[in-house]
Amino acid sequence: MNFDMRSTVGVSYVTDKELYTLSPAVQECVDAYSEYLTINKGLSANTVKAYISDIEQAMHILHLRGIDKLDDVTRDQLRSWMAHALHAGMSKTSLARKVVALRGFFEYAHGHDMVQSNPAANLATPKQASRLPEVLNKSQAQAIVETQTVREQEEDHSAIALRDNAMMELMYATGVRVAELVSLDLGDIDLDQRIVRVTGKGNKQRVVPFGLPAMHALDSWINSARVQLVTEETPSAALFLGSRGGRINQRQVRSIVHERARAAGVPDIAPHALRHTAATHLLDGGADLREVQEMLGHSSLSTTQRYTHVSLEQLKKKYEQAFPRA
Known part of the structure; x- marks a missing residue:
């Protein structure tokens, strides 16, 4: 299934968790990953919050397309989500950060038998424009x-x-x-x-x-x-x-x-x-x-x-x- 741009073009890429809607099953997996990052990885509260916000934002868009189980997510759907994000005005830098967060989430989910396969395993980050460092003469x-x-x-x-x-x-x-x-x-x-x-x-x-x-x-x-x-x-x-x-x-x-x-x-x-x-x-x-x-x-x-x-x-x-x- 690919995204119909017209159905989600008005979706705002906000960071207010209250605006995200996830199915109970997906939310349970995300909450477990949040606990894993905090306890097992020892990440700071702000870092965990940033990772989880990125994941929930992406899964919210997938939810709007009727995808409410992790096993229903495919690599093509994730690529379509990336295309939609860029179409909606998200910068490549921000999208790259979210892709990294999703890869970590699905790797965890696959390793803990929450999903049969990892659709994000080979998901590439968008190519960044090469910028030379700013220097003074x-x-x-x-x-x-x-x-x-x-x-x-x-x-x-x-x-x-x-x-x-x-x-x-x-x-x-x-x-x-x-x-x-x-x-x-x-x-x-x-x-x-x-x-x-x-x-x-x-x-x-x-x-x-x-x-x-x-x-x-x-x-x-x-x-x-x-x-x-x-x-x-x-x-x-x-x-x-x-x-x-x-x-x-x-x-x-x-x-x-x-x-x-x-x-x-x-x-x-x-x-x-x-x-x-x-x-x-x-x-x-x-x-x-x-x-x-x-x-x-x-x-x-x-x-x-x-x-x-x-x-x-x-x-x-x-x-x-x-x-x-x-």
């Missing part, structure tokens, strides 16, 4: 790192300004993720050796070098300014502190990067774009791909290879500008 990167905001200028080398300088220099020098930056402790920094010990995804640690500008900025922050923000509640080990003395959070760092971008007159970027920028500039300067992979903490070399495409695109632009017959 070298002059823009220098501007965002060195240009202070109005707030920082008014405070004139205050603890806040020196902290922001140190964070910007370190992010650009090492390509650390913002989550890694805010979790750094004082003991992770070695100013003499100019290295930082970073704890990345999966609690994997790596040692990343940094240059003199970052060293001077960190020295000014650690040895001159940090004490000005310390309070009785300050975590003794935290490297970067917020204005109230606690460990700085990711939201505050993102806000600082956006403010710096506006002040510097460069494209508005998020902290992750500084990571992309650092990697691209390293490769432009002749760094080895595997060295950049190790520095960024990528588990797969293919992830790092994206930056070679960025460098190639920049080379093409320079070529077209330089050669009249390009």
Whole structure:
């Protein structure tokens, strides 16, 4: 059975569970899977809620087509559901997430004898458009790192300004993720050796070098300014502190990067774009791909290879500008 687009074209892809209708038999299987994700997999409440919402949303659409048993679901019907979702305006990214959720659900259902076969076993996610990472050129990167905001200028080398300088220099020098930056402790920094010990995804640690500008900025922050923000509640080990003395959070760092971008007159970027920028500039300067992979903490070399495409695109632009017959 394939979808008649006219019969479900008005269905809204909402996330309000009250608007979903599932048969009691299907709902029982979904509830069992929810318990499995929570107890056996140890997933957080928010993660489980997201998975279950995606599953219920898809099964609701199938219910509207008269499919009320898991054994009645076929791969062709799931593909038709995917086509309907795209037709209704769902993004490929959102649909890919829902397909992954459905695959996990049907794998669980098949493994627990809730369904005779797994219709989602070979269900492919929609192909995503390849997007190159957003990066700044070298002059823009220098501007965002060195240009202070109005707030920082008014405070004139205050603890806040020196902290922001140190964070910007370190992010650009090492390509650390913002989550890694805010979790750094004082003991992770070695100013003499100019290295930082970073704890990345999966609690994997790596040692990343940094240059003199970052060293001077960190020295000014650690040895001159940090004490000005310390309070009785300050975590003794935290490297970067917020204005109230606690460990700085990711939201505050993102806000600082956006403010710096506006002040510097460069494209508005998020902290992750500084990571992309650092990697691209390293490769432009002749760094080895595997060295950049190790520095960024990528588990797969293919992830790092994206930056070679960025460098190639920049080379093409320079070529077209330089050669009249390009």
